[in-house]
Amino acid sequence: MGILxxxxxxxxxxxxxxxxxVNLSVQENTCHAIIGPNGAGKSxxxxxxxxxLIPDTGSVMFDGQSVLGRSPHEINQMGISRVxxxxxxxxxxxxxxxxxxxxxxxxxxxxxxxxxxxxAAERDLIEMAEAMLDDVNMLDKRNMHSASMSRGDKRRLxxxxxxxxxxxxxxxxxxTAGMARADTNNTIDLLKEIKDKRDITIAxxxxxxxxxxxxxxxITVLAQGTPLVEDTPENIKGHxxxxxxxxxxxx
Amino acid sequence: xxxxxxxxxxxxxxxxxxxxxAPFLLNPFPEGSGMAQFNxxxxxxxxxxxxxxxxxxxxxxLFGLTxxxxxxxxxxxxxxxxAAVWMFKLLSMNVLPAIVLAVIMxxxxxxxxxxxxxxxxxxxFSILTLAFAQMMFALAYSVLTPITGGETxxxxxxSDPRILGASATAEGNIPVPALxxxxxxxxxxxxxxxxxxxxxxxxxxxxxIMLVSFFLAIRIFRSPFGMMLRAIKSxxxxxxxxxxxxxxxxxxxxxxxxxxxxxxxxxxxxMDPLAGAERMFWTASxxxxxxxxxGGAGTLIGPVLGAGxxxxxxxxxxxxxxxxxxxxxxxxxxxxxxxxxxxxxxxIGKGWHLTLGLMFMLVVIFLPGGLVEGGQRIARAFxxxxxxxxxxxxxxxxxx
Ligand SMILES: Nc1ncnc2c1ncn2[C@@H]1O[C@H](COP(=O)(O)OP(=O)(O)OP(=O)(O)O)[C@@H](O)[C@H]1O
Ligand SMILES: [Mg+2]
Numbered sequence: 001m002g003i004l005x006x007x008x009x010x011x012x013x014x015x016x017x018x019x020x021x022v023n024l025s026v027q028e029n030t031c032h033a034i035i036g037p038n039g040a041g042k043s044x045x046x047x048x049x050x051x052x053l054i055p056d057t058g059s060v061m062f063d064g065q066s067v068l069g070r071s072p073h074e075i076n077q078m079g080i081s082r083v084x085x086x087x088x089x090x091x092x093x094x095x096x097x098x099x100x101x102x103x104x105x106x107x108x109x110x111x112x113x114x115x116x117x118x119x120a121a122e123r124d125l126i127e128m129a130e131a132m133l134d135d136v137n138m139l140d141k142r143n144m145h146s147a148s149m150s151r152g153d154k155r156r157l158x159x160x161x162x163x164x165x166x167x168x169x170x171x172x173x174x175x176t177a178g179m180a181r182a183d184t185n186n187t188i189d190l191l192k193e194i195k196d197k198r199d200i201t202i203a204x205x206x207x208x209x210x211x212x213x214x215x216x217x218x219i220t221v222l223a224q225g226t227p228l229v230e231d232t233p234e235n236i237k238g239h240x241x242x243x244x245x246x247x248x249x250x251x
Numbered sequence: 252x253x254x255x256x257x258x259x260x261x262x263x264x265x266x267x268x269x270x271x272x273a274p275f276l277l278n279p280f281p282e283g284s285g286m287a288q289f290n291x292x293x294x295x296x297x298x299x300x301x302x303x304x305x306x307x308x309x310x311x312x313l314f315g316l317t318x319x320x321x322x323x324x325x326x327x328x329x330x331x332x333x334a335a336v337w338m339f340k341l342l343s344m345n346v347l348p349a350i351v352l353a354v355i356m357x358x359x360x361x362x363x364x365x366x367x368x369x370x371x372x373x374x375x376f377s378i379l380t381l382a383f384a385q386m387m388f389a390l391a392y393s394v395l396t397p398i399t400g401g402e403t404x405x406x407x408x409x410s411d412p413r414i415l416g417a418s419a420t421a422e423g424n425i426p427v428p429a430l431x432x433x434x435x436x437x438x439x440x441x442x443x444x445x446x447x448x449x450x451x452x453x454x455x456x457x458x459x460i461m462l463v464s465f466f467l468a469i470r471i472f473r474s475p476f477g478m479m480l481r482a483i484k485s486x487x488x489x490x491x492x493x494x495x496x497x498x499x500x501x502x503x504x505x506x507x508x509x510x511x512x513x514x515x516x517x518x519x520x521x522m523d524p525l526a527g528a529e530r531m532f533w534t535a536s537x538x539x540x541x542x543x544x545x546g547g548a549g550t551l552i553g554p555v556l557g558a559g560x561x562x563x564x565x566x567x568x569x570x571x572x573x574x575x576x577x578x579x580x581x582x583x584x585x586x587x588x589x590x591x592x593x594x595x596x597x598x599i600g601k602g603w604h605l606t607l608g609l610m611f612m613l614v615v616i617f618l619p620g621g622l623v624e625g626g627q628r629i630a631r632a633f634x635x636x637x638x639x640x641x642x643x644x645x646x647x648x649x650x651x
Binding site: 071072076077081084089090091092093097100101102106108109110113115116117118122 | 254256467470471473474475476477478479481482484485486488489490491492493494495496499500503507
C-alpha cells in the first residue's frame with residue numbers, strides 16, 4: 001500500500017479508450033514519474049486523481065480514503081496539490097496575492113467570510129508566502145502583475161502556490177514544458193531540495209528525460225492508456241519495451 | 252484611519268467633504284441667471300445622486316470584483332422599497348426600522364435568486380437574473396397587487412395602522428417619514444446674495460448612509476474576501492484546485508450587493524413614501540450596469556461617479572430645450588444660429604439618451620477602466636508634464 005493507490009482504473013471518451021486497467025501505487029515520500037508518448041493518457045490519469053474526471057471503472061485511494069466522487073477543492077484539502085500542463089494562476093492578481101490565496105485556503109479549510117479584516121493584518125500568512133517566494137527566487141517580483149510574467153515564471157509561481165500549502169502529494173503535469181534550460185535546471189534543484197527538506201510525495205509527468213532521471217525514484221511507462229512497465233530509473237533506461245514504445249521515438 | 256491605508260483614507264475623506272458640501276458645489280450659478288438651469292443642488296436630485304450611488308457601490312461589489320454581470324438587480328431595489336413602505340404602513344414613520352427590514356428582505360431574496368442563478372456563469376447567469384427580475388416585476392403588477400398595490404403602486408393611507416406611530420397627524424394628514432422626529436423633507440434655505448443653497452435633512456441622512464456604505468465597500472475591497480472575489484474573476488479553476496469552492500464566495504457577494512440595492516430602495520421610499528413596480532423594470536437594472544461601467548467597474552469611486560453623471564444628465568441635460576439653445580446662440584447670425592441649434596438639438600432634451608449612449612461607447616472603447624481611468628490618465632499626464640518642467644523634483648508617490 002502506498003500513499004496513493006490506483007486500482008483497475010479505466011476511462012473512455014466516447015469510443016476512445018483513454019485509460020484501461022491502470023494499476024499504480026505511489027509510495028510515501030518518493031518521486032514517481034509517469035512517462036509515455038503524446039496521447040498516452042497521462043493527463044487523463046492525473047485528472048482522475050484530482051476530481052476533474054471520474055473514472056468509469058476502478059478505485060483511487062489517497063491516504064486511506066477514496067477520492068472518487070469528491071470535488072477538486074475537497075481533494076485539495078485532503079492534501080493533493082496540482083500543477084497544470086499550462087500554468088494556471090490568477091492572472092489579474094499580483095504575485096503576492098497569488099501566494100496569499102493558497103495560504104488562506106489552507107488555513108481556513110473552506111469558505112470563510114473575512115470581509116471586514118484587512119489582508120495586511122495577516123502577518124503569519126504573509127511571512128509564509130514571502131518565505132516560499134524566496135525559495136523560488138521570486139521575492140523581487142512580489143508586486144508584479146502575474147499575467148505579465150514569462151511562462152517560466154508563471155510555472156514557478158504556480159509551483160510555489162502549490163508548495164506553500166505543504167501538500168502530502170504534489171502532482172506535476174510537465175512542469176518544465178516551455179522553460180529555458182536554465183529554468184529547467186532551477187526547477188530540478190528546487191524539486192530536489194523540496195524532496196529532501198519536506199515529507200512530500202511527488203508524482204510527475206514529464207517528457208524531458210533529464211528531469212525524469214534526475215528526480216524519479218520510480219518510473220511508470222504509460223502507452224495507449226495502459227502501464228507498460230514500472231521500475232527504477234536504471235532498469236527503465238535499458239528496458240527494450242520502453243526503448244521501443246517511448247524512448248525510441250524521442251532519441 | 253478606521254483600518255484603511257493612507258490612500259483609501261484620503262479618498263474617503265474627499266468623498267465625505269464633497270458630499271457634505273454638495274448643496275454648495277452643485278449650485279455654483281446664481282439664482283435667475285442663464286446658467287441656473289445647470290444647478291443640481293436641489294434636494295430631490297441630490298438625494299438621487301447618493302441613493303443611486305449606494306445602489307452602484309453595491310452592484311460593483313458583485314460585478315466589479317467577481318465579474319458576474321447581474322441584469323436583475325433592480326428587483327432588490329424594488330423589494331427594499333416595498334418592505335420600507337410596508338414598515339411605514341404597519342409600524343411607524345421612523346425610517347430606521349424600514350431600512351432594517353428592507354435590507355433583510357432584499358438579502359433573503361438575493362440569497363434565493365443568487366443560489367439559483369449562480370448555478371450558471373457568463374451570459375446564462377445574466378439571463379437568469381434578468382428572468383427573475385422580470386418575473387418579479389410582472390408579479391408585482393398583477394397577482395401580488397394586495398402586497399404591491401399593482402399599477403398604482405404602494406402608497407400610504409390615513410387608515411394604515413402604524414402601531415408604534417399615529418395613523419394620521421393632528422391636522423388629519425398622513426404623517427411623513429422621519430428619523431426620531433426629524434422630518435426627511437424638511438429643508439433649510441440659505442440665501443447669499445443671488446445664490447440660494449438648500450440643506451435638506453433627507454439628503455444629509457442619505458449622504459451619511461452612503462459614506463458608511465462606501466467605507467464598508469472599501470473594507471470589502473481590501474479584505475481577504477475581496478481578494479477571493481477577484482481570484483474568482485481571474486481563474487475559478489485555479490481556486491478550486493487551491494482548495495476553495497468559489498460558489499459560497501460569489502453567493503455572498505451577490506447577497507451583499509442585493510442588500511445594498513435594498514438599502515437604496517428603502518432610502519427612496521424614505522424620501523418619498525411610495526413604491527411602484529416600475530422600479531424593478533429591466534431598464535432600471537440596466538441603468539446600474541451603465542453607471543458602474545461608465546464610472547469604472549472594479550474601482551472604488553467609479554460607480555458613484557457613474558451614478559452622478561447619469562442622474563445629472565437625466566435631470567439636467569434632458570431639460571434643455573430648443574428655446575434655451577436659441578437663447579445661447581443668439582449672438583450668431585440667424586442662419587448660422589439655426590444651423591448650430593439644429594446640430595446640437597438631437598443631443599439634448601429628450602435626446603439625452605443619445606448623448607449618454609455616445610459617451611458610453613466612447614468610454615467602453617477608449618477607457619475600459621471608465622471615467623476613473625480617464626482621471627488617472629489625466630493625472631499621470633500632468634505629473635509627467637511637471638517632471639519635465641522640473642526634472643530635479645523628487646519623485647512623487649507611484650501613480651494609482
Ligand atoms: N476531455 C476529453 N474528451 C475527449 N477526449 C479526450 C479528453 N481528454 C483527453 N482526451 C483524449 O484522450 C487521450 C489521452 O489524452 P491525454 O491528454 O491524457 O494524453 P497525455 O498523455 O497527457 O498527452 P500529452 O503528452 O500530449 O500531454 C488523447 O487521445 C486525447 O485526445
Ligand atoms: Mg498531457
